[in-house]
Amino acid sequence: MDNIFYSKLKSLRQANHLTQEQLANELNLRYHLNESKATISQFENNKRIPDLDRLINIADYFHISLDFLCCSANKAKDLEEVTNKSFFSHNLRKLREKNNLSQCELSKMLDVSNGAISKWENGQREPDLTTLQKIATYFDVSYDYLLRDRTVLLNSNNIIDENVIMTYDKPGDRIKKLIKKNGLSQKEFVEKFNEKYGYSDSEATISQYVNNKRTPEIDKMVKIANFFNVTLDYIMCRTDIDSDMSIYNKSRQDENKTCLSFSTPQEALSFILKQDMVADFGGYDLDNMSDDEIMEMADDIADMLKIISRKHK
Structure with missing residues (x-):
């Protein structure tokens, strides 16, 4: 460690x-x-x-x-930030799907815009406390259920909270899923893992791990989590969220790609106008604006920019 x-x-x-x-x-x-x-x-x-x-x-x-x-410290901070941010998004989406609701239907129930639900589930924004209370009341769950994900969470009477997302996997089950998810055979995983971390494990050893007949020591468990780019808590079944960091990295990469591929000045301005910092500065509410309205604002700014740019040429 x-x-x-x-x-x-x-x-x-x-x-x-x-x-x-x-x-x-x-x-x-x-x-x-x-x-x-x-x-x-x-x-x-x-x-x-x-x-x-x-x-x-x-x-x-x-x-x-x-x-x-x-x-x-750096890895723990990064993982904690991403995982904590994802708890609410993950839990809200699961609750909505469990109740067979579309984003549009849920937005009407909570009296918010359809865009707000989408941003919450994508981890782009979080609701205020009043809205969070509405969500908890509507689905009849606790705040802990919405905001946290722990395999064991005790209430004031030291009884497991029934609203907590529970997992029944074992570490070996998680390792087996990750090997399969990454398109590897056990033999291929052993070879790549040994090469990367200097171990000399056999396929038989890994077979014992994935069949829950033997548990790796903690140092090796940390390296297995690193190899698959997941959290140690996911490997140890303390969270059911797919904690593959590439999921969150991909969303950031997608945002970066968007920044670099605008077909018109209005599209670029529209992207800028959708940033929370700009919205707060401008005093407009993104949750209550459609894409068409934002594009209309972008058109106005583009016209103003033409006038202003003459001065600075």
Whole structure:
């Protein structure tokens, strides 16, 4: 884990004003463990690395991702930002589809524009608190269901919240899905993985992983997540969201392509007018404007630009 875990654990413990003994007692009480102050000390001094089950307990206790706990700061920050942003988008779309609603039908139910629903589901914008309350009330779900995705989320009575998205996969099932999704055989995966990270695993070893007969150690699990460009939490079944970072990178690439392929000045101006910062500056509401109205505004600005540009020639 590149010596990340021990420093993260100590920082988290201190930030929560816990002694090593208090943290051990908290973990023992909540997860029925038998940890000691000495064990926590070994973790924090990088003399011992916890197994995967214990890592999950620690991540759940501090309400953080495994990626934050085990990965480098930059990667954890990037993954956390993308994944957190995607929770609401993913959950809203799933709720809408589960209730057999189109974006247009849902927009009427919530008294918002059709464009607003599309932007929420694409992660481009988020609703205000009043609208979020409307969504939660309409679908009869909790805020946690809408905004978060944890395999284990306890309510005030330490009972699993029934509104939480649950997963019944095991790590081996996720690895098998990822191998198949990437068009690889187990043999091909072994060869590429060994070449990339310097391992000497056999196909038989990978077969044990994907059939849940054996679980990789945490260092290797982090590398498997890196290999497939997914979060460690996805591999460990702590989230059901397809956390393939390329999905989000693709949307950014698509936006960049749009910026470079305008057929008219009006199209370029229309793209600029659709940016939140420009809309806020101009005092107009994107959610209540159609594409035709924005294009009409772009035409007006193009006419004004012709006049202004004479001065600066």
